[in-house]
Amino acid sequence: MGIRFREVSYHYPQNHLQFHQAIEKISFQVSAKGEFIALVGHTGSGKSTLAQHMNALIFPTEGSVEIFGHSVTRKRNRKIRYNDLRKHVGLVFQFPEYQLFEETVEKDIIFGPLNYKVPLDEAKTIALKTLAQVGLDESYLNRNPFNLSGGEKKRVSIAGILALDPDILVLDEPTSGLDPEGKRVLMDLFQSIQFETDKTIVIITHDMDLVYQYTSRVLVMNQGKLVFDGTPEKLFRTAPLTEYQLSMPETIKVLQAINERLGLSIDIYQKTAEAAIQAIKEAVRQ
Amino acid sequence: MKNIVIGQYVPGDGFLYRLDPRTKLIAVIILMVAVFLLETIIELVVAFGLVILLLIAGKISIVRVAKGLKPLFVLLLFTFFFQILFNKEGTLLVEEILSLNPGNLGLGLLLTVLWRLLARFGKFKTILLFLWIAGIYCLLRYVAIAPQWTTFSLQIHEKGIEMSVFVVIRLLIIISLSTIMTLTTKPTDLTQGLEKLMRPLKVIGIKSDDFALIISISLRYIPTILDEANKIMAAQASRGADFSEGGLKEKIKQVISLLVPMFIIAFKRSEELADAMESRNFVPGKKRTRIHELSFGWKDAVTSVVILLCLAASITLKVIG
Numbered sequence: 286m287g288i289r290f291r292e293v294s295y296h297y298p299q300n301h302l303q304f305h306q307a308i309e310k311i312s313f314q315v316s317a318k319g320e321f322i323a324l325v326g327h328t329g330s331g332k333s334t335l336a337q338h339m340n341a342l343i344f345p346t347e348g349s350v351e352i353f354g355h356s357v358t359r360k361r362n363r364k365i366r367y368n369d370l371r372k373h374v375g376l377v378f379q380f381p382e383y384q385l386f387e388e389t390v391e392k393d394i395i396f397g398p399l400n401y402k403v404p405l406d407e408a409k410t411i412a413l414k415t416l417a418q419v420g421l422d423e424s425y426l427n428r429n430p431f432n433l434s435g436g437e438k439k440r441v442s443i444a445g446i447l448a449l450d451p452d453i454l455v456l457d458e459p460t461s462g463l464d465p466e467g468k469r470v471l472m473d474l475f476q477s478i479q480f481e482t483d484k485t486i487v488i489i490t491h492d493m494d495l496v497y498q499y500t501s502r503v504l505v506m507n508q509g510k511l512v513f514d515g516t517p518e519k520l521f522r523t524a525p526l527t528e529y530q531l532s533m534p535e536t537i538k539v540l541q542a543i544n545e546r547l548g549l550s551i552d553i554y555q556k557t558a559e560a561a562i563q564a565i566k567e568a569v570r571q
Numbered sequence: 572m573k574n575i576v577i578g579q580y581v582p583g584d585g586f587l588y589r590l591d592p593r594t595k596l597i598a599v600i601i602l603m604v605a606v607f608l609l610e611t612i613i614e615l616v617v618a619f620g621l622v623i624l625l626l627i628a629g630k631i632s633i634v635r636v637a638k639g640l641k642p643l644f645v646l647l648l649f650t651f652f653f654q655i656l657f658n659k660e661g662t663l664l665v666e667e668i669l670s671l672n673p674g675n676l677g678l679g680l681l682l683t684v685l686w687r688l689l690a691r692f693g694k695f696k697t698i699l700l701f702l703w704i705a706g707i708y709c710l711l712r713y714v715a716i717a718p719q720w721t722t723f724s725l726q727i728h729e730k731g732i733e734m735s736v737f738v739v740i741r742l743l744i745i746i747s748l749s750t751i752m753t754l755t756t757k758p759t760d761l762t763q764g765l766e767k768l769m770r771p772l773k774v775i776g777i778k779s780d781d782f783a784l785i786i787s788i789s790l791r792y793i794p795t796i797l798d799e800a801n802k803i804m805a806a807q808a809s810r811g812a813d814f815s816e817g818g819l820k821e822k823i824k825q826v827i828s829l830l831v832p833m834f835i836i837a838f839k840r841s842e843e844l845a846d847a848m849e850s851r852n853f854v855p856g857k858k859r860t861r862i863h864e865l866s867f868g869w870k871d872a873v874t875s876v877v878i879l880l881c882l883a884a885s886i887t888l889k890v891i892g
């Protein structure tokens with residue numbers, strides 16, 4: 286189960302309005318449980334196009350995407366209810382403005398469950414639960430989503446997808462537009478959601494620090510091709526980052542600079558800023 | 572986003588592309604007046620021939636113009652039949668007695684159901700439509716089972732056929748002319764041309780530059796808003812909104828889930844645009860210069876003379892005829 290990409294290519298129609306990168310012959314697999322995956326790549330490398338294949342929002346031009354046992358190909362299959370596939374794989378878009386529309390947070394969160402014919406009482410219970418999952422208390426239920434702050438809107442939009450109880454949660458740049466502290470809080474939240482529910486989480490991001498610190502697997506896209514699939518350790522220790530148009534995490538960069546300037550030999554591969562400070566202190570003591 | 576052009580504009584390099592949009596606008600209006608002054612089919616056919624010559628000279632593919640005519644096909648067809656059936660002048664050519672009775676009503680309904688079923692396959696739609704019309708006609712004409720409810724006579728007159736051909740050719744010429752203009756002029760150039768032409772209207776309080784700005788901003792934002800609408804649809808589809816299924820109540824709910832974010836984003840964008848324009852010192856009503864100033868060259872002069880000759884010719888024909 287999970288999602289399996291088989292030689293998937295997608296080309297936007299010639300006179301299409303959007304200017305997105307096509308993707309070429311992509312094959313990989315995402316299991317339905319317990320993975321924390323980062324999908325990274327330079328702007329316009331085809332990440333979002335790839336993400337939209339994961340819940341059958343767009344159909345591959347070539348190849349097939351197998352989503353929980355259903356094969357999605359170029360041709361629409363009348364037997365598959367694509368809408369039901371989207372219940373298994375929840376996709377949260379970058380801007381919450383694209384999905385919030387109701388007058389209260391509660392109504393907005395239950396929109397998804399009601400679409401899947403969940404009874405109203407049950408949907409309301411789910412709304413309360415998912416709101417807690419994203420770290421907001423029940424006082425938010427009756428507030429107007431348009432009066433919330435950017436970070437709160439983002440959380441409500443994530444709750445709207447979590448309410449569907451998807452097995453795999455895909456988030457398109459969830460940390461964009463947040464300050465470093467806000468990013469950390471949100472990533473901790475994803476980590477705890479993953480820990481509690483054992484869902485697979487896929488995040489699209491540009492922030493290498495978060496990738497290194499939180500995720501267990503990295504997919505790197507470059508010019509429409511999947512060029513790397515492995516652990517973040519392997520990516521930052523061995524992969525040709527400049528070729529992928531990526532950069533090192535800030536902690537590694539700083540430690541590297543310190544080593545060069547002072548001729549020290551601190552282990553530069555520290556995941557968090559705290560660990561990096563600890564390593565520097567130790568070096569100073571010696 | 573720079574490659575997006577809304578409208579029918581197709582990049583090319585014929586002489587029509589190099590004309591000033593003002594010339595083209597005025598030329599189209601004058602030519603339309605000239606066409607309306609013509610009174611016989613022969614004159615119209617000659618005019619139509621001239622339009623085709625213009626297409627060839629301007630290196631515009633006739634296929635493309637024909638494609639532009641496609642949406643108006645129904646209108647042309649309607650005009651044609653309307654003239655044939657209801658123009659009762661001239662000598663009578665055909666007279667048929669049609670009747671409505673239980674027999675052909677039943678068969679007619681059956682035929683209609685059959686036609687709709689076949690049309691679902693999506694092929695030969697036009698041919699099927701004609702077959703259906705012919706079938707209904709045959710039923711009304713030849714199936715006569717008592718009791719007859721009503722009978723009516725179908726009359727076709729000489730003048731009717733003449734007028735139908737006349738009107739259809741005239742429509743064809745007019746539509747082709749405006750298609751040629753939109754095919755060869757960028758929407759932005761067209762609005763700029765309109766702005767310049769409407770400038771004298773300032774005297775009676777119409778601000779042509781505001782009007783032109785409104786049009787060019789709308790044109791600029793159509794692709795952006797479309798892009799946004801696609802994203803909103805995808806976002807709501809991810810929450811199980813199915814825009815093709817469900818009852819009326821659910822559909823309304825789903826359309827609202829699309830419209831509310833659309834409006835909010837559109838308002839936000841317009842505010843941002845207003846701020847951006849103001850911070851670049853845009854003051855409504857103040858005079859602005861342009862990057863591309865329109866210029867009236869010798870080509871435009873020649874075109875104007877030719878167009879005026881056309882008008883003079885049709886006025887002369889009208890006076891003599």
